[in-house]
Amino acid sequence: MLSKPVLLHFKFDSFAALPSAVNTCVKSEAQTDRNGNSWKLMLCPGGRNIALKGWITLIVISDSRNEDLVAAHFNIAVKNASGTIACDICGSSSYDAGHVNWGRDCMKRDMIFDPNNDILKDGALCFDVTIQVKDRRDKHYDPKSNLSKRMMKLLESGDGADASFKVGDQMFPVHSNILRTNAPTLAIANLLDQEERSSVTIEGISAPVFKLVLEFIYAEHRPTDKEIICHAKELIYAVNRYELVDLKMIVEHTLVRECIFRKYNVCDWIIFADAQSCPLLKEYATSFLLLNVREVLKSEHSKRLRESSKLLAEILMLVSDNNEGRETLAVNELRKELHKRKLNVDGSKEMLVRRLDEAKRQRIDG
Helix, strand or coil: CCCCCCCEEECCCCHCCCCCCCCCCCCCCCCEEECCCCCEEECCCCCCCCCHHEEEEEEECCCCCCCCCCEEEEEEEECCCCCCCEEEEEEEEEEEECCCCEEEEEHHHHHHHHCCCCEEEECEEEEEEEEEEEEEECCCCCEEEEEHHHHHHHHHHHHCEEEEECCCCEEEEEEEEHHHHHHHHHHHHCCCCCHHHHCECCCCCHHHHHHHHHHHHHCCCCCCCHHHHHCCHHHHHCCCCCCCCHHHHHHHHHHHCCCCCCCCHHHHHHHHHHCCCCHHHHHHHHHHHHHHHHHHCCCCHHHHHCCCCHHHHHHHHHHHHHHCCCCCCCCCHHHHHHHHCCCCCCHHHHHHHHHHHHHHHHHCCC
């Protein structure tokens, strides 16, 4: 949170008598802002380096350690006797280990000594420094949105529901307008002829997984890591079935982060990820395989993988690329690039590459 501006006044008496050699500096008296932060202004009357000889340099220094501050914004003004601003500079600096140090070459000495400018006040050079600090702590009341909780409550209560799904022995009252907005594939596939039936039966998915899907549709409620690992493959089937790309990304990232791959299951995960267009999952599973390739491919667990000429060819190509030092964009980077261009991030790696290449070609042609 950015603090309110604080105006501090710094004064250097007998400016003409101050040392004017290059890189010779003097410090002001410390000033404390309303937040208890102490500041000093360091003045180099002859400039900080020979290239800017004849200029003065100002450096704002935090004179107190504050680990909660992340950045500071400065505005330094020099006014003449009539109050007109003769020099106005601004800038920002980040905190390093609780301290900040920011400087700028700001005025020529000739300008200061020119009597027509009337800058010196009884021989003193004065500066008005406005400071705002950015605190990592949020000191202001910022009410958090309860929309997600309210949507979860609406789903659980079924108030105002105009349709329902039957999954196994469990009924799920739903609101068709919410489904049409947040999960149009689910709505279109199941609710077009809702008026003719008391409920729509959903096959091929368990009630616990369908509940997780509805919670995400209504409130963007993320399943827990434990729920994702427990229902991983069924969840992926469901999100592909209803085209819930955001939930699919969450499931993939969670499975990769939780390191679900083992020597006995990695081949099955590669086959599954390939069939379900989960390129991130496939990429990490394949990397795990390559680290244990001899042991895995000799085992019975690799039988189905060894029967797939397509997947074996891809693995051999990866080995060749690694040996020859060829690099391609990782799936995560491909998705980032596509997201920046507001393009679809779903699909196999090959699809992502083609999509990005096409976007780049269109930009060149355009």
